[in-house]
Amino acid sequence: MPEETNSQSLQSSLVTAAILAIGDELLSGRTKDKNIGHLAELLTLAGIDLKEVRIVSDEEQAIIEALNTLRSRYDYVFTSGGIGPTHDDITADAVSKAFGVACVHDPDAMQLLGEMYKRREMEFTEARQRMARMPEGSRHIPNPVSTAPGFIIGNVYVMAGVPQVFQAMVDNVLPLLRTGAKMLSRALPCPYGEGDIGTLLAGVQKAHPQTSIGSYPKYDGQRFSTEIVVRARDQQALDAAAEAVIDMIAAIDATRVQPNPTAEA
């Protein structure tokens, strides 16, 4: 889709975000990421525009560089991964360096974890104490699954990579965020492939500049169909463009002899 073409008054209420997923296991293909799609969907529902995603390895310089670029460019940055207790968990150090502050054993996190391990009669090992490390002055992101908190510094929200923990942290983070005008959307199934509709659909987009019309090809192994998605922050603009798309599909229907239209479903 082309860049959102909303009116100026709506532009001012846009809130933008990026995701930075950290971990060699994502780049080796060993782990298939589940966090990006999950958070992307929730941000969209909340009216926050996810503008960019990056996946980098567990290398300090790679994390620092990506984080500093993203946090200067977008309202929010959400990271996943690298805050566990092992030697390859270096996110807290990298984030601290990116912000130019010390990475410390946070006193509140030390107490929280110390009490939890005491209750469970487990040793609060040096490795486990690593999970209390964060940039000095960070706020916690509560972790109802496994206690060790994520943290917030500036506009950066640092969360765990394990999906169950990531999702629980996201649930605790979303209510804290400034949200923009919600993007409304309407998905319209279209039995024709993109080659059949491309020219006409470009005309519909041009006639409805306040909306953003995307078309997503589907392939069932035999033939292509399309899902057309109209998005806008204004309900009237959305409805008008959606009507135009529906008319367009009807116009193509009328030019076709469909031997068995029900087979289209």
Place this chain on the structure above:
Amino acid sequence: MPEETNSQSLQSSLVTAAILAIGDELLSGRTKDKNIGHLAELLTLAGIDLKEVRIVSDEEQAIIEALNTLRSRYDYVFTSGGIGPTHDDITADAVSKAFGVACVHDPDAMQLLGEMYKRREMEFTEARQRMARMPEGSRHIPNPVSTAPGFIIGNVYVMAGVPQVFQAMVDNVLPLLRTGAKMLSRALPCPYGEGDIGTLLAGVQKAHPQTSIGSYPKYDGQRFSTEIVVRARDQQALDAAAEAVIDMIAAIDATRVQPNPTAEA
């Protein structure tokens, strides 16, 4: 994991890559990406190090900026998405601008597509002709699924976003690539959480600098366990580190009373 610590002779045979996935539907969460994990796995098997992934929207400047950064930094860049026939498919234009060359209707692609639509008694519409557009001088990536080719320019491989088509294009691309020394790996299941093993595992990593040891927490809703993955380009180094990890787990076993060890599985 820390940066690979292989010997200098192995460093010279490293081949690096990045993936650039393009599409608003990925950033809105509407589509959950399947291409990144698929290609990541195949690159690893081929001995190519995937170093970075970016997902950007269907905005020309975002695509150009990400592409120019990635193609200057890594040996190969693979893109997915935005080469269909509709107005929101702008990848060919953006890649052309990134390389500073004209975006043209490639004559061979026009012929290929023209003949295909003629055979299928379908009109070769203006929208469908868009799929023949690519930077002047590109080579084709054959598309056995739906004919419209991907393309190669410089070190950039431009492929479709629909997973079936993307995967077929990847199969045609992989044999063309220079591959590096294969990364060998061994995964070792560990019944203990990262907090139990963290300190010891850091010691194993330190004692085996030619390897890269990652630990990946798993959470089954009740308790954490770990998958420890040892990676190296040298078989002997791999075996030695893997033995050390196995010894480490056995040493922890010996300190524990396990009332019902079979329940660990």
